[in-house]
Amino acid sequence: MKLTxxxxxxxxxxxxxxxxxxxxRSVDFHDQRLRSSVLIEHKETSLLIDTGPDFRQQMLTHRVKRLDAVLYTHEHKDHTAGLDDIRSFNFKQKMDMPLYGRHTVLDQLKKEYAYMFAEKKYPGVANxxxxxLKNSPFTIGDIMVQPIEVMHYKLPVFGFRFDNMAYITDAKxxxxxxxxxxxxLDVLVINALQKKEHISHLTLAEALQFIEEINPKRAYITHVGHYMGLYRDVALELPKNVHLAYDGLILNS
Incomplete structure (x- = not known):
């Protein structure tokens, strides 16, 4: 299993x-962060988690040539706003792109991208x-997916487990x-927005406590805000098995 x-x-x-x-103002590439998303790859299957506003840039940067499905964590715009650019994969793969999400996510997509779901669609629109998604395991290609429900203040959000890797974002x-x-778990990815208390996101201290309880072999912090501090400084504060994730980091398990 590969996570990018x-x-x-x-x-x-x-x-x-x-x-x-x-x-x-930092020129360290570790401190330059696009909106949260990961690519999961195993054998012949590639799954994307969330299509945020930076989706196009992310696909070009990592030269992604194929996507088998998109999994949505929740309906906030920083996780859905790039969906329109999925049409490039439609043209290349000659298939409708499968989108997986809870009913609230799908309802929101139908409103925001009504032209994709119209009875008579404009030529060239994404398909x-x-x-x-329900809170039960399912399979896409050769990847088994286990949803993990977390709460983003009062909003239900899905994290996902893939074999011995798990990805959770926007959890409180x-x-x-x-x-x-x-x-x-071999690998746990968990969000931590900043060090100060926040109503809908884990703080760094809360994330570290959560990691200690779950006890994965390795853990990575994502969905990081600028108030967290410089990458080089925060990295020195973390336990040996916990790391700040950064754009472009690749994990294998």
Missing amino acids: FLGTGTSQGIPVVACDCEVC VAIHE TVAPSEREKLKN
Whole structure:
């Protein structure tokens, strides 16, 4: 199983527009973060998690030539706003792109991209096939997917487990029943927005406590905001098995 971090930033990315803080001024590539998304690859199957505003740039940067499906964590724009560019894969693969999400996500996509779902579509519009996600395992190609439900304040969000890897973003709380699904992981990816308390995201301290409880072999922090601090400084504060993820990082398991 291969996981590529296409983006590791929060909703505004880093640098943030009009911000002059030291993180946003940093020339270290570790501090330059697109909106959060990952590519999961195993044998012949490639799955994308979320199509944020930077989707086109991410596909070009990593020279992605094929996608078998898109999995959505939730309906916020920093996770859905790039969907229109899926049409390039339609043309190349000659297939409707399967989209997987809970019903609230699919309803939101139908509103925001109504032209994709129109009875009479404009020529060249992206073609998608929607699949409603429930909180139960399913398979795409040769990849088994286990949804993990977390709460983003009061909004349900899906994380996903793929064999011995798990990816969770935009979490603030995780029920005990869902934590059970995260046992015996080699790799856990979990969000941490900043060090100060936040209503809908884990802080760094909360994420580290969560990692300690789950006890994966390795853990990576994603969905990072500019208030977290410089990559080089935060990296020194972390336990040996915990790392700040960065755009372009590739994990194999």
